[in-house]
Amino acid sequence: MAKERNIYNRIFKENVVKLSYEKKNLKEFANELGIAPCLLTKWRKDYQKFGEASFQGSGNLRVHPENRFSFELEKNYKKSELRFEILKKAYPYLYQGRIEVYNFIKNNEKKYSISEMCRVLNIKSGTYNRWKNNGISEKQRQIAILKKNISLIFLRSKKYYGRGKITQKLNDQGYKISQKQVSFYMNQLGLRKIAKRKFKITTDSKHTHYISPNVLNRKFTVNSSSKVWVSDITYIQTKKGFLYLTIIMDLYDRKIIGWSLGTELTTLKTTLAAWEMAKSNRTILKGMIFHSDRGVQYANKAFTSELNSYQCIRSMSRKGNSLDNAVSESFFNSLKRELIYRKSKLITQKLMKAEIYEFIENWYNKKRIHSALNYLTIEQFNEITNL
Known part of the structure; x- marks a missing residue:
């Protein structure tokens, strides 16, 4: 039968180490406490190196209090780098709807933690896990495809097209969809075309040359070229x-x-x-x-x-x-x-x-x-x- 291993908490270890400095014989002191002398020696070395941060438990990093500030800075910097890396890789999917973002998370689970990806991409981890376990309905799948097509048309137009032109492109592809629906999905996807600005008049008409009458008279539709x-x-x-x-x-x-x-x-x-x-x-x-x-x-x-x-x-x-x-x-x-x-x-x-x-x-x-x-x-x- 294997001998049961003793587990000592942080406070016990700290007190034992501090008390050991008052003892002349470490071996005798360790035997009095029922501790292996080599274990006491290890505790003392850890305490000399990390101080009160020595006994944090398994899975926790030990950092000396004097180095805590620089350690936290480096830790936060690495975390920011990681979040930026996730966002940079996920960016092409953000305009393609929630399902594409879910697929990105699923495809990168081995590289990044799910919780970190959900945090960066503003996704509730519970919602993602339900999607992963249960999948999506046919209607949701069709909406996801539609959103993806809206995003592709918008991005291929270099973000020039608004809801009218995107609606026409979708109808050309076989969709039966209104501008109101396209506008709704564009808002969900955060797609905005560049807004118009007020046009500035630059014409210099202060001259003495002959001014022709307005023959065209706003008849902007003609039936053949070069008219x-x-x-x-x-x-x-x-x-x-x-x-x-x-x-x-x-x-x-x-x-x-x-x-x-x-x-x-x-x-x-x-x-x-x-x-x-x-x-x-x-x-x-x-x-x-x-x-x-x-x-x-x-x-x-x-x-x-x-x-x-x-x-x-x-x-x-x-x-x-x-x-x-x-x-x-x-x-x-x-x-x-x-x-x-x-x-x-x-x-x-x-x-x-x-x-x-x-x-x-x-x-x-x-x-x-x-x-x-x-x-x-x-x-x-x-x-x-x-x-």
């Missing part, structure tokens, strides 16, 4: 001053067919440069309406002579009425909301030029869906109308 082109200019702030972006859009398919970006507001660098690109991309029809604001870059002789040479009909917005050129304004609002305002700090002109090119040529003209085109991309719209 109406609209144009506008805006400024974009960078690390070193402003860049000025001029665009020309065909109202038929809302494509940006000409644009220029530079540091000067001269006619040569703005409207004429954008016009040259537009001419190379689309055929100009006799009697085409060219609509703009009253800015000097559109009203001066150099640009109007160019329009007249192609027998275009000039049209200009009424004074101080940006809605007369609402489609161009809408493009700039999208550009600034979806690209410019998302920057936490100003970037260089070189980098901004690259990002503007990417936005116009690869995103807006090719991949972005447009509500004015029945939620189709420009390429899809042209494919359907050319059948």
Whole structure:
């Protein structure tokens, strides 16, 4: 039969060690207490090293009181590092709904503690354990898939799309869902598109050039290309001053067919440069309406002579009425909301030029869906109308 092992508590050990310093013979003292001399020697060494923190019990770290502060700092630092590591790895799943977060926890149970992951990801451990043991209903599974698809559409649009465009994309995939439902799930997932900012008027209309009447008169829907082109200019702030972006859009398919970006507001660098690109991309029809604001870059002789040479009909917005050129304004609002305002700090002109090119040529003209085109991309719209 195995000999029963004696268990001594912390107070007993401390008292024995303190009393042992008053004894001349440790062996005799250990025998009086019924303790093995080697055990008493071990207790004394521990006490010399850790002081009152010597006998904490199994599973508890021993730290000398003089080192307690630095130990706690290091402990908290390591805990913060661990929590940051968990959050960093879990971040892609946070926008995909609760079930995806549960799956992340389950797949990482061997690497991190469940309680720590639940704490970092704001999940109740009891709720997670019930999910793990009981699974989810078919309805919950379908909702989880729907949320995942909403998140994917939102993130693939670089967080540009709101509930309207996301609803259309989901309906294209076969879902029967309303904007109200999509808005509800987006709120649950914490998905927010960049809010609009108030547009600043930059037009210089204080000149003596001829002002054309508003021929377009807000008729923004046309039935074929090169019937109406609209144009506008805006400024974009960078690390070193402003860049000025001029665009020309065909109202038929809302494509940006000409644009220029530079540091000067001269006619040569703005409207004429954008016009040259537009001419190379689309055929100009006799009697085409060219609509703009009253800015000097559109009203001066150099640009109007160019329009007249192609027998275009000039049209200009009424004074101080940006809605007369609402489609161009809408493009700039999208550009600034979806690209410019998302920057936490100003970037260089070189980098901004690259990002503007990417936005116009690869995103807006090719991949972005447009509500004015029945939620189709420009390429899809042209494919359907050319059948």
